[in-house]
Amino acid sequence: MAGGSGVIVVLAWRNLWRNYRRTLVMLLAIATGVWAMIFFSALMRGMTDQMVLNGLATLPGEVQIHHRDYRRDPSVANSIDAPSGELLAALQQPPVEAWAGRVRVPAVIASERDSRGVTLLGVDPDAESELGSLPEQIVQGRFLADSDDRGLVLGASLARKLDTELGKRVVIMSQDPQNDVADRGARVVGIYRARLASTEEQYVYAARNTVQGMLGIGERVSEVAVSGGDYRRVDEWAPRIAAAAGTQLEVLTWTQLDPFLGSMLAMQDGFTVIMMVIIFLVLSFGLVNTLAMAVFERVREIGLMQALGMRPSLILYQLLLESLYLLLLGLATGNLLAWLTVKPLESGIDVSGVAEGMEMMGMGTVLYPALAVEDMLMATAVVVVLGLLASLLPAWRAARLDPVRALNKT
Amino acid sequence: MSAIICKELCKTFRQGDEVITGLDRVSLAIDAGEFVCLSGPSGSGKTTLLNAMGGLDTPDSGAISVGEQRLDTMSKSALANLRLNHIGFVFQAYNLIPVLSARENVEFIMQVQGMPAAQRRALADDVLAEVGLAGMEGRLPSELSGGQQQRVAVARAIASKPRLVLADEPTANLDTHSAAQLMELFVALNEERGVTFVISTHDVRVMGYARRLIRMQDGRIVSDQAQQPQGMEPA
Numbered sequence: 001m002a003g004g005s006g007v008i009v010v011l012a013w014r015n016l017w018r019n020y021r022r023t024l025v026m027l028l029a030i031a032t033g034v035w036a037m038i039f040f041s042a043l044m045r046g047m048t049d050q051m052v053l054n055g056l057a058t059l060p061g062e063v064q065i066h067h068r069d070y071r072r073d074p075s076v077a078n079s080i081d082a083p084s085g086e087l088l089a090a091l092q093q094p095p096v097e098a099w100a101g102r103v104r105v106p107a108v109i110a111s112e113r114d115s116r117g118v119t120l121l122g123v124d125p126d127a128e129s130e131l132g133s134l135p136e137q138i139v140q141g142r143f144l145a146d147s148d149d150r151g152l153v154l155g156a157s158l159a160r161k162l163d164t165e166l167g168k169r170v171v172i173m174s175q176d177p178q179n180d181v182a183d184r185g186a187r188v189v190g191i192y193r194a195r196l197a198s199t200e201e202q203y204v205y206a207a208r209n210t211v212q213g214m215l216g217i218g219e220r221v222s223e224v225a226v227s228g229g230d231y232r233r234v235d236e237w238a239p240r241i242a243a244a245a246g247t248q249l250e251v252l253t254w255t256q257l258d259p260f261l262g263s264m265l266a267m268q269d270g271f272t273v274i275m276m277v278i279i280f281l282v283l284s285f286g287l288v289n290t291l292a293m294a295v296f297e298r299v300r301e302i303g304l305m306q307a308l309g310m311r312p313s314l315i316l317y318q319l320l321l322e323s324l325y326l327l328l329l330g331l332a333t334g335n336l337l338a339w340l341t342v343k344p345l346e347s348g349i350d351v352s353g354v355a356e357g358m359e360m361m362g363m364g365t366v367l368y369p370a371l372a373v374e375d376m377l378m379a380t381a382v383v384v385v386l387g388l389l390a391s392l393l394p395a396w397r398a399a400r401l402d403p404v405r406a407l408n409k410t
Numbered sequence: 411m412s413a414i415i416c417k418e419l420c421k422t423f424r425q426g427d428e429v430i431t432g433l434d435r436v437s438l439a440i441d442a443g444e445f446v447c448l449s450g451p452s453g454s455g456k457t458t459l460l461n462a463m464g465g466l467d468t469p470d471s472g473a474i475s476v477g478e479q480r481l482d483t484m485s486k487s488a489l490a491n492l493r494l495n496h497i498g499f500v501f502q503a504y505n506l507i508p509v510l511s512a513r514e515n516v517e518f519i520m521q522v523q524g525m526p527a528a529q530r531r532a533l534a535d536d537v538l539a540e541v542g543l544a545g546m547e548g549r550l551p552s553e554l555s556g557g558q559q560q561r562v563a564v565a566r567a568i569a570s571k572p573r574l575v576l577a578d579e580p581t582a583n584l585d586t587h588s589a590a591q592l593m594e595l596f597v598a599l600n601e602e603r604g605v606t607f608v609i610s611t612h613d614v615r616v617m618g619y620a621r622r623l624i625r626m627q628d629g630r631i632v633s634d635q636a637q638q639p640q641g642m643e644p645a
Contacts, residue, residue, distance in 0.1 A: 006527075007517075007518060007522060010510075010514070011507070011509065015509055018508075301507060307466055307493065307499055307501075308493065308499060308518065308519055308522075308566075309495070309497075309519065310490065311490045312490070404461050404466050404467050407466075407501065
């Protein structure tokens with residue numbers, strides 16, 4: 001394409017503006033389509049982020065380390081030593097931002113009126129705070145002061161079902177490693193509220209040392225939760241933790257621990273591509289029509305260029321270049337529009353009017369659109385690739401014109 | 411040495427159910443440096459023969475050569491290369507590219523040939539001056555008169571120094587004065603550069619410039635005579 005590439009660059013650009021009204025209308029259509037692609041991708045990404053992060057809040061951590069049999073039998077017998085040596089060194093290196101060892105065992109909690117099956121979490125409040133896994137809201141009393149705190153923190157819904165309240169004593173029971181009942185009485189020092197009632201009913205917080213003492217497991221823990229920032233990039237650093245943990249321990253990412261939650265990401269990516277392709281298909285009719293009209297109006301001119309010795313391939317490239325200019329201008333405008341409209345909304349859109357539905361989807365009442373460079377790149381790739389494919393037919397037909405017939409066209 | 415050799419060229423066209431004869435066993439040879447006019451009424455086959463000589467159309471049968479190259483056996487791409495590098499075209503309707511200036515129109519072929527920008531720009535300006543359009547290099551076709559547009563088309567045809575120029579009714583849309591200027595330009599180029607000219611026309615004023623006049627009718631050559639050029643005769 002070397003000989004003549006200069007002339008087709010000029011011709012394509014000038015031809016684009018021969019019918020500037022038509023070009024501007026098409027440009028507006030492409031820009032609107034690109035804006036819609038990116039805007040809805042940002043909304044979808046924001047929704048997915050919220051759903052996944054809310055789900056992760058109950059795991060928590062993007063990576064968890066367990067005894068190999070823990071997931072099959074989450075009893076205290078399958079606890080592990082607190083991290084040390086190589087594993088501890090790996091947990092203290094970036095991108096790991098925080099980690100916490102906790103005891104997590106099935107238990108029964110009994111008040112004076114009722115009893116319930118729960119999950120007892122023995123936690124280190126400071127480490128859990130860094131991990132961001134503490135209850136969202138303490139509505140009464142306080143959270144645990146330290147790892148030796150003797151109190152219990154219950155969910156509001158559980159307290160209601162047990163008909164107990166702040167300051168009252170309850171009994172918590174579980175099994176020790178010898179399968180004997182281990183129990184102790186404790187005072188309710190705090191009531192928390194979670195986004196979902198089921199979370200409030202399931203998790204009971206106690207200090208880690210207190211629970212370890214009750215179960216007689218020394219400093220052993222059920223799991224180590226690790227957080228490394230962006231949950232989407234967990235696969236990049238999880239293998240290093242797994243290597244340091246050795247073969248005796250099982251290191252799982254959140255996508256492995258909760259495949260449903262993991263599938264949300266793949267689903268979002270799939271929906272984003274499908275939505276972009278559908279929007280583009282609507283656009284492509286306009287694009288093909290624009291190019292077909294441009295070819296129809298210039299049949300004689302194309303015939304002349306062929307008569308003068310311009311190879312059909314150069315005519316094809318010229319028309320594709322014309323289409324590419326239009327697509328790139330539309331993309332630039334659409335991306336700019338999307339950036340200008342999404343950025344101010346990143347602080348949140350109030351959707352409390354449909355709060356119930358949002359909660360059912362595991363989301364809050366504020367939607368945070370998330371503008372991502374990869375979504376903008378994806379929109380650009382979809383528009384350029386499909387745009388050029390759609391332009392190929394009219395361009396190919398133009399390149400195949402018979403010069404004599406084209407020159408005689410009136 | 412022959413610039414063009416046609417042997418038993420035949421070409422038919424379909425128009426609905428009707429078969430129209432474009433060329434009927436046409437044979438001729440045109441030597442390098444000749445100035446030839448093809449004349450005859452509309453539908454006599456002049457343009458069809460000219461298109462065959464330029465590799466724009468392929469005959470149904472027969473053989474045609476330009477220089478050493480057999481056009482009837484060449485691929486479309488090879489024909490495009492031949493037109494690009496060896497043949498200049500001038501059409502009846504000036505046929506300039508409307509979005510390009512006079513200079514850019516003249517540069518077009520050289521640019522497709524891959525000639526460096528400075529060289530082709532200098533050549534284009536020289537040729538435009540040669541056809542009397544100095545100072546109009548930057549004008550778009552819409553800013554030029556019909557005669558001036560045809561001069562740009564001639565400048566484009568000769569700028570890359572082709573061996574052969576094919577002109578199809580080049581004066582049809584020009585007034586007498588512009589037509590005479592154009593024909594004198596053709597004669598000058600033929601005499602000074604030795605470019606072979608084949609011009610189709612049914613304008614007797616144009617025929618007066620030819621040194622060889624070929625008359626066609628119903629796709630056949632009915633006469634082929636050398637003549638003394640007389641210049642523009644009154645219509």
